Amino acid sequence: MTILVTGFEPFGGEAINPSWEAVRRLNGDMGDAHIERVLVPMTYADSIGTVTEAIDRLHPAAVVMVGQAGGRAELSIERVAVNCDDAQAPDNAGVLREDAPIAAEGPTAYLATLPVKQIVAGLRSAGFPAAVSNTAGLFVCNHLFYGVLDHIITHNLETRAGFVHVPFLPEQVVGKPGTPSMSLAMIVAGIDGIVAIVTSNARP
Known part of the structure; x- marks a missing residue:
């Protein structure tokens, strides 16, 4: 069984992105699951295609997308992706999108197809701060989340997919007083836990 896990390149003036720093440190194999990692560009134009190409090539049982959410204090398991780009900041290519649909003919929203509440419960029982989130934002993270679900659903793929903000x-x-953070070791361990739950859930 293959599980695809993705993380983003740095953006917004940051030198690093915890999503990719964690994803690239994951073990290549976890039990009977083989973990494939993909670095995603922080751009509207290339993010979706980078991941859907990997999906079509690898045929993973599940995709766990990971992104940075500065200001959050816990592992946020996203429930919903919405069909809208609307951010005040440009992406890494300098593109600014406001009130723009991601898929012109697509539905207003898609729900994650990973077991969101089961993941949160499993993380909490293992001692990780985690919560269900009902907004993945309207920047490139949500753009990717929606685009991947749209690709999976419109192509009738069996792959399950979801998004985690760290x-x-x-x-x-x-220099950011009062802003929460989490150690890289805890983020890596949390993603390991998520992959384990997803793998168990994906078994026949």
Whole structure:
């Protein structure tokens, strides 16, 4: 069984992105699951295609997309992706999108097809701060989340997919008083736990 896990490149003036720093440190194999990792560009134009190409090539049982959400204090398991790009900041290509649909003919929203509440319960029982989130934002993270679900559903694929937002790393909050952070070791362990739950859920 293959599980695809993705993380983003740095953006917004940050030198690192905890999503990719964690994803690239995951073990390549977890039990009977083989983990494939993909670095995603923080751009509207290339993010979706980077991941859907990997899906079509690898045929994973599940996709766990990971992104940075500065200001959050816990592992946020996203429930819903909405068909709208609307951010005040440009992506890494300098593109600014406001009130723009992601898929012109697509539905207003898609729900994650990973077991969101089961993941949160499993993380909490293992001692990780985690919660269900009902907004993945309207920037490139949500753009990717929606686009991947749209690809899976419109192509009738069996792959399940979901999105996880992680906090800043401690070194990213220097000079940002009151901003929460989480250690890289905890983020890596949390994603390991998510992959284990997803793998167990994906077995026949």
